[in-house]
Each structure stands twice: as C-alpha cells, then as structure tokens.
Amino acid sequence: MKKMRLLLVVLFAVMFAETVKADRMNSKYAIVIHGGAGSAISNEAFVAAREEVLEQALDAGVRILSKGGTSLDAVEQVIRILEDSPLFNAGRGGVLTAQGINELDATIMDGRTRACGAVGGVTTVKNPISLARRVMTETRHVLLVSEGADQFAAQLDDPAIEIVAPEYFRTEKQVERLKRVKEREKLTTKEKMGTVGCVALDRNGNLAAGTSTGGLVNKKHGRLGDSPIIGAGTYANNTTCGISCTGVGEDFIRHAIAYDIHARMHYGKQKLESAVQHVLKSEKYPIVGGMIGIDLQGSITMQFNTDGMARAAADSTGLRVIKAGK
Numbered sequence: 001m002k003k004m005r006l007l008l009v010v011l012f013a014v015m016f017a018e019t020v021k022a023d024r025m026n027s028k029y030a031i032v033i034h035g036g037a038g039s040a041i042s043n044e045a046f047v048a049a050r051e052e053v054l055e056q057a058l059d060a061g062v063r064i065l066s067k068g069g070t071s072l073d074a075v076e077q078v079i080r081i082l083e084d085s086p087l088f089n090a091g092r093g094g095v096l097t098a099q100g101i102n103e104l105d106a107t108i109m110d111g112r113t114r115a116c117g118a119v120g121g122v123t124t125v126k127n128p129i130s131l132a133r134r135v136m137t138e139t140r141h142v143l144l145v146s147e148g149a150d151q152f153a154a155q156l157d158d159p160a161i162e163i164v165a166p167e168y169f170r171t172e173k174q175v176e177r178l179k180r181v182k183e184r185e186k187l188t189t190k191e192k193m194g195t196v197g198c199v200a201l202d203r204n205g206n207l208a209a210g211t212s213t214g215g216l217v218n219k220k221h222g223r224l225g226d227s228p229i230i231g232a233g234t235y236a237n238n239t240t241c242g243i244s245c246t247g248v249g250e251d252f253i254r255h256a257i258a259y260d261i262h263a264r265m266h267y268g269k270q271k272l273e274s275a276v277q278h279v280l281k282s283e284k285y286p287i288v289g290g291m292i293g294i295d296l297q298g299s300i301t302m303q304f305n306t307d308g309m310a311r312a313a314a315d316s317t318g319l320r321v322i323k324a325g326k
C-alpha cells in the first residue's frame with residue numbers, strides 16, 4: 001500500500017513537471033539586435049549587405065529561442081555572427097585606435113542571476129563576446145582587460161575561443177577611415193558608429209543582454225567605452241528588462257544609462273518604451289546614440305536620437321523587422 005502511494009506521488013510529480021515544461025515551451029520569446037547608431041547610410045548596396053548579415057544573425061537567434069534555448073546562448077551566437085562580419089564595428093572590421101590597432105570590448109549579462117562578464121582592450125580573440133561569457137562562467141571576476149584578457153583567452157582550451165593575429169581585425173576601410181578622421185582631427189559625434197548588441201527573452205522568461213564593439217575611431221590606447229561597463233552600455237535584470245546601448249560611450253558611462261532604464265522601471269514603475277524615450281530625449285541626459293531593450297513581458301524597443309541605427313527584431317507572435325538604413 002505504502003509502495004503504491006509512493007508510486008502515485010512520483011507519477012503525479014512527473015506529470016506536473018511535464019505540464020510545467022510544456023507550458024514554458026509554449027510561452028513567448030523575443031529578440032532584438034542593434035548594429036550601431038550614427039548617421040543614416042544612403043549607399044543602398046551597403047545597407048543591403050548589412051541587412052543580410054542582420055538577417056542571418058536574427059535567424060540564428062530565433063532558431064535557438066524557438067526551440068527553447070537560453071537567451072544567453074542566443075545573445076552570444078547572434079553577436080558572434082556580427083563580430084565575424086567586417087560590416088560592423090565589432091570583432092573583424094572594428095575601428096582603430098589612434099595608433100592604428102584594434103582594441104575590442106564586449107559584455108554579456110544574465111538577467112536571471114545578474115551574473116555578468118566583460119572584456120576590454122582585447123587584441124587577439126576572434127569573438128570577444130564569447131570571451132566575456134567565459135569571464136562570467138570561468139572566473140570569479142566581472143571584467144578583464146588588455147593583456148590579462150588576452151592571456152586568459154590563450155589559456156582556455158575552448159573551441160569557441162579562437163586566437164587570431166591582431167591583423168585579422170584590421171580592414172582597409174578602417175585604415176582609410178582613421179586617416180580621414182585624423183585629418184579632420186575631430187570625429188563628429190553623429191558619424192556612423194556600428195557597435196553591435198543583442199537582447200533576448202527566452203521561453204523560460206529569462207532575459208540576457210550583450211554588446212560588442214571596437215569603440216570609437218581614433219580613441220586613445222587603453223580607452224574603454226560604455227560597452228564593457230555593466231550598467232552603462234549593457235544591463236539585464238529579469239525583474240525589469242535587458243538593455244544594450246550604442247553611442248558616445250563616455251556619456252553613457254557618466255549617466256549609467258542602461259541601469260537608469262532598469263531603475264526607472266523598477267523604482268519609478270515606468271514602462272520600458274517610455275523610460276528609453278525619456279532618456280534619449282531629455283536634456284538632462286546629454287547622450288548621443290541609441291538603445292535596444294526587451295521587458296519581461298516580451299515588449300521590444302529600438303530607439304535612437306541619431307539619424308539612423310541598424311536594427312532587427314523578431315518574436316514568437318510573428319514580429320519581424322530588419323533595417324540598416326535610417
């Protein structure tokens with residue numbers, strides 16, 4: 001009799017777990033990507049080429065999320081694709097420092113646990129976003145920079161962490177661009193930037209956010225922008241939202257922009273859309289750039305106060321947007 005009762009309890013527990021799993025699998029997912037805020041691009045071929053890469057990245061993210069994969073996996077995979085493309089300012093094709101080298105920054109954050117990892121000034125790691133994730137999972141630290149980050153990467157025996165020569169990142173286009181900017185001396189803040197970011201909500205209701213960048217063209221050796229700074233360029237918290245920013249990083253750091261959006265929602269009970277709108281429009285926040293975000297209900301926002309921002313989004317209701325021009 002006792003055995004029978006135990007068997008029934010186990011049976012009910014298994015059935016309950018299966019129902020919960022099925023419910024979760026039916027729940028929604030959402031994903032949003034940016035490819036940098038800046039001037040609107042008028043070259044149609046360039047816009048089309050960027051949209052093709054955004055589409056590949058978006059599809060990779062959707063494949064992971066629709067099958068019940070994690071938001072962290074989606075964010076990492078999407079950003080890897082954008083880092084591999086020379087059309088964005090992240091990984092290969094990233095902008096150059098004043099000395100003409102690539103110093104790359106990236107961050108990833110888990111909204112469920114607030115675990116996060118970031119790298120800054122990396123020169124030999126093909127996909128900085130994956131290294132940022134390894135900092136999160138394989139160390140007790142949050143941010144590793146320069147030689148320390150490159151050394152950590154070299155010690156990892158991990159196929160996702162490929163080591164390349166620094167020249168791998170360097171493209172003719174960025175060499176030319178550095179020359180141009182140096183001639184003009186001052187970069188106009190609205191010039192096309194091209195940092196990449198991704199926020200995702202998975203079917204288990206977990207948010208994740210990530211950002212990867214070469215930074216600002218003609219930056220000083222050693223300069224870190226907002227992208228690798230938790231709460232400035234990237235933030236994720238399951239109680240509110242996930243956020244990835246693009247723009248002039250120093251301003252996003254000064255005003256802790258990504259955390260500010262979370263705080264507006266958490267303490268001020270604002271909605272994601274209006275919190276982002278307020279921050280991008282208010283004179284109290286002298287920032288130039290854009291933001292993408294998803295709240296815990298799966299609402300997506302993509303906003304900018306520059307002339308353009310490459311962006312893409314999709315969700316389980318069938319939403320699908322890909323835009324690289326204005």
Ligand code: ASP
Nearest residue numbers: 193195215225246247249
């Ligand atoms: N926010 C980046 C930085 O300042 C640049 C960008 O978004 O394009 O490093």
